[in-house]
Amino acid sequence: MITSKKNNFLVNEEVNICLKRIIKKKSFANGYIFYGAEGVGKKQTAFEFIEEIFKQSSPSGNIKERIYNKNHPDLLVIEPSSLLEAKNLKSSDLEKTKKSGSQVIKVSQIRNIRTFLGQKSINSAKKIVLILNAHLLNEAASNCLLKTLEEPSNGIFILLTSKINLLLDTIISRCQMIRFRSFSSKQINTILKDYFDPYKFSINRRLDIQDLINSANGSPGQLVQNIEIWNKLSDDITNKLKLPLKNFLEILEISKLISEKLEIDEQICLVNFIQIIWWRKIKNVDILIKLENLKSCLKKSIQPRLVWEITFLQISIEYI
Helix, strand or coil: CCCCCCCCCCCCHHHHHHHHHHHHHCCCCCEEEEEECCCCCHHHHHHHHHHHHHHHHCCCCCHHHHHHCCCCCCEEEECCHHHHHHHHCCHHHHHHHHHHCCCCECHHHHHHHHHHHHCCCCCCCCEEEEECCHHHECHHHHHHHHHHHHCCCCEEEEEEECCHHHCCHHHHCCCEEEEECCCCHHHHHHHHHHHCCHHHCCCHHHCCHHHHHHHCCCCHHHHHHHHHHHHHCCHHHHHHHCCCCCCHHHHHHHHHHHHHHCCHHHHHHHHHHHHHHHHHHHCCHHHHHHHHHHHHHHHCCCCHHHHHHHHHHHHHHHHC
């Protein structure tokens, strides 16, 4: 596990200035949408924003700890149901859930908000509802949330999303938008230098650090995750993917290995690595497009082994 020297390496100064102004003026909107790529500090900033709001009513006590532990009486955290149910699943079922990557926020979870907001605040003037990965609201949950947003309440809604286009326009129109911009390559290099011990990265098999930075698409958090995933990959996988495969049997073997050994998010991350490595070596746009289609299929939980086989076979024909 990679740890930083400090805990604020995802600070977005532009966003912080905006939120500090809101705190100072106490000019709270009914709802906020924090949007931007994964790993750019949305969740960390949301917790800090909530902490400052609660401090206005109750400056003492262990507010921060209770927020991060999600046990503050005036805070309700909504997250995808598969994450909530994981604790109750058998190990075999949990493995299936991880492999499928299926997550959703159900209407029953959104209905709980009304009960929560209907109760009197205990320690603060405002009750706060934080919805993680709000783009995973299903249709019924989205419509239910829209009705809740329209009704006067003593609550503040904060929705976090990396896919703003998947939220209903009517929900977006009722919230104040807070954009988290991606970091530049230069900024990420600075973060690596200032916040991390390079010797603890232990980047195996000498993957170029710039390749990893490029794979993160401007997200420091994603970069750290990518490094951890890369270090978990076996030599059996990485050594065979330095260039597109041509041998049919090798394609079948590597596809089987990837689908059995890696979870869906790790497979998607591996595709990102392959795109960058192969582009640097052969600069073939058609191959990148095929790999992008592979990612799309993995996200839709289409049979992983089959889509890896088909993609590699298509690329082998083109590459030859």
